[in-house]
Amino acid sequence: MKIEDVLKSTVPMDNSKKIILNVLYTQNVITENFNEILKPHEISGEQYNVLRILRGQKGNPANMWAIQERMLAKTSNTTRLVDKLLLKELVTRKVCPENRRKIEVLITPKGLDVLEELDPKVIAHEQYFSKNLNSEEIDQLNHLLEKYRNQ
Amino acid sequence: MKIEDVLKSTVPMDNSKKIILNVLYTQNVITENFNEILKPHEISGEQYNVLRILRGQKGNPANMWAIQERMLAKTSNTTRLVDKLLLKELVTRKVCPENRRKIEVLITPKGLDVLEELDPKVIAHEQYFSKNLNSEEIDQLNHLLEKYRNQ
DNA sequence: TTTTTATAGTTGTATGTACAAATGTGTGTT
DNA sequence: AACACACATTTGTACATACAACTATAAAAA
Numbered sequence: 001m002k003i004e005d006v007l008k009s010t011v012p013m014d015n016s017k018k019i020i021l022n023v024l025y026t027q028n029v030i031t032e033n034f035n036e037i038l039k040p041h042e043i044s045g046e047q048y049n050v051l052r053i054l055r056g057q058k059g060n061p062a063n064m065w066a067i068q069e070r071m072l073a074k075t076s077n078t079t080r081l082v083d084k085l086l087l088k089e090l091v092t093r094k095v096c097p098e099n100r101r102k103i104e105v106l107i108t109p110k111g112l113d114v115l116e117e118l119d120p121k122v123i124a125h126e127q128y129f130s131k132n133l134n135s136e137e138i139d140q141l142n143h144l145l146e147k148y149r150n151q
Numbered sequence: 152m153k154i155e156d157v158l159k160s161t162v163p164m165d166n167s168k169k170i171i172l173n174v175l176y177t178q179n180v181i182t183e184n185f186n187e188i189l190k191p192h193e194i195s196g197e198q199y200n201v202l203r204i205l206r207g208q209k210g211n212p213a214n215m216w217a218i219q220e221r222m223l224a225k226t227s228n229t230t231r232l233v234d235k236l237l238l239k240e241l242v243t244r245k246v247c248p249e250n251r252r253k254i255e256v257l258i259t260p261k262g263l264d265v266l267e268e269l270d271p272k273v274i275a276h277e278q279y280f281s282k283n284l285n286s287e288e289i290d291q292l293n294h295l296l297e298k299y300r301n302q
Numbered sequence: 303t304t305t306t307t308a309t310a311g312t313t314g315t316a317t318g319t320a321c322a323a324a325t326g327t328g329t330g331t332t
Numbered sequence: 333a334a335c336a337c338a339c340a341t342t343t344g345t346a347c348a349t350a351c352a353a354c355t356a357t358a359a360a361a362a
Contacts (some may be wrong), residue, residue: 003297017294026299027178054168069159084157084318101339135166141296148177226351250309250310
C-alpha cells in the first residue's frame with residue numbers, strides 16, 4: 001500500500017516527506033510483526049537484542065557500554081533491560097574484578113535456549129518481507145538507505 | 152555508514168537481515184533528529200503528529216478513531232496524547248452532540264501557531280537526509296519500501 | 303421494552319525511552 | 333595524602349507504548 005493510502009492523506013505529498021513516513025511506517029510494520037513472534041516467549045524486542053548481542057560475545061562477558069554500543073536505539077536504558085533479563089534468569093551479571101566500575105554480563109544456557117528456539121522464526125520473519133523483492137532490489141534498498149542517512 | 156559498522160558486527164550478515172536493521176536504524180536516526188527540532192517547542196513527536204492531523208481537518212473536528220487511523224503507530228494511546236495537548240491548550244475536546252460516545256477534538260489557534268513555527272524546520276528536516284539522493288533515487292527508495300512491506 | 307451486541311473512548315499495569323542527576327570507582331595532579 | 337576529574341553504571345522522573353479490562357452509549361434483536 002502506498003504511504004498516502006496508509007495515512008489517508010488527501011493532499012499530495014513531497015517525495016522527501018514520503019521517504020520519512022515510509023521509513024517510519026515500515027519500521028512499525030516490521031516491529032509489530034516481530035513482536036508477534038516474541039510474545040509467546042515473553043521477551044520484548046529490546047530484550048531480544050541484548051540477548052543476541054551477548055550470544056555474539058561467544059562466552060566473553062560484555063559490559064554495559066559494549067552492549068549499548070551494539071544496540072540500534074543507543075539511548076535505551078541497558079541497566080533496566082538487563083534487570084528484566086536477570087529476573088528471567090536469561091543472563092548473569094557480576095562486577096568486573098579488574099575494574100570494579102564495570103559490570104560483566106553473560107548469557108546463561110537458558111538464555112541461549114530461548115535464542116535457539118527463536119532462530120528459525122527470526123529467519124522466517126526476515127524473509128517474510130524481503131521475499132517481495134528480488135536480490136538486486138534487496139541490494140538496492142540497503143544501499144539507498146545507507147546513502148540516505150549519510151549526513 | 153554501513154549497517155554492519157553501526158552495529159560493530161563481526162560476522163557477515165544476510166541481506167534480508169540487513170534490510171530490517173537498516174530500516175530500524177534509519178528510523179532511529181530520523182526520529183532522533185526530529186526530536187531535536189521539537190525539543191525547544193516542548194512537544195513530542197507523537198503529539199506533533201496529532202496536531203498535524205488536526206490541522207489537516209481544516210476546521211472540522213476529528214474524533215479519536217479518525218486521529219488514530221491517520222497515525223503511523225496505530226497502537227499508540229490517542230486519549231493520553233490528547234490529554235497532554237489539552238494541558239498545553241493546543242487542542243480542545245468536547246463530547247459530540249449527535250453521538251455522545253464520540254469526542255470532537257479541535258486544534259486551537261495556539262496549536263496552529265506552534266505548527267506554523269515548526270513548518271520551515273520540518274521541511275528542512277525532510278530535506279536534510281534526502282539531499283543525499285537524487286530525485287530518481289528518492290523515487291526508487293519510496294517504491295522499494297512500499298514494495299517491501301506489501302505482504 | 304428488555305436484552306444483547308457493537309461502537310467509542312478511558313483506565314490500569316507493565317514495559318520501554320529520554321534525559322538529567324547521583325553514586326561509586328579509578329586516574330592524574332599538586 | 334588530598335583534590336579534581338573522568339569513567340561506568342544506576343536511579344529518578346516524565347512521557348510513551350502495548351495490551352487488556354472497563355465504562356458509557358447506541359443500535360439491533362427478542
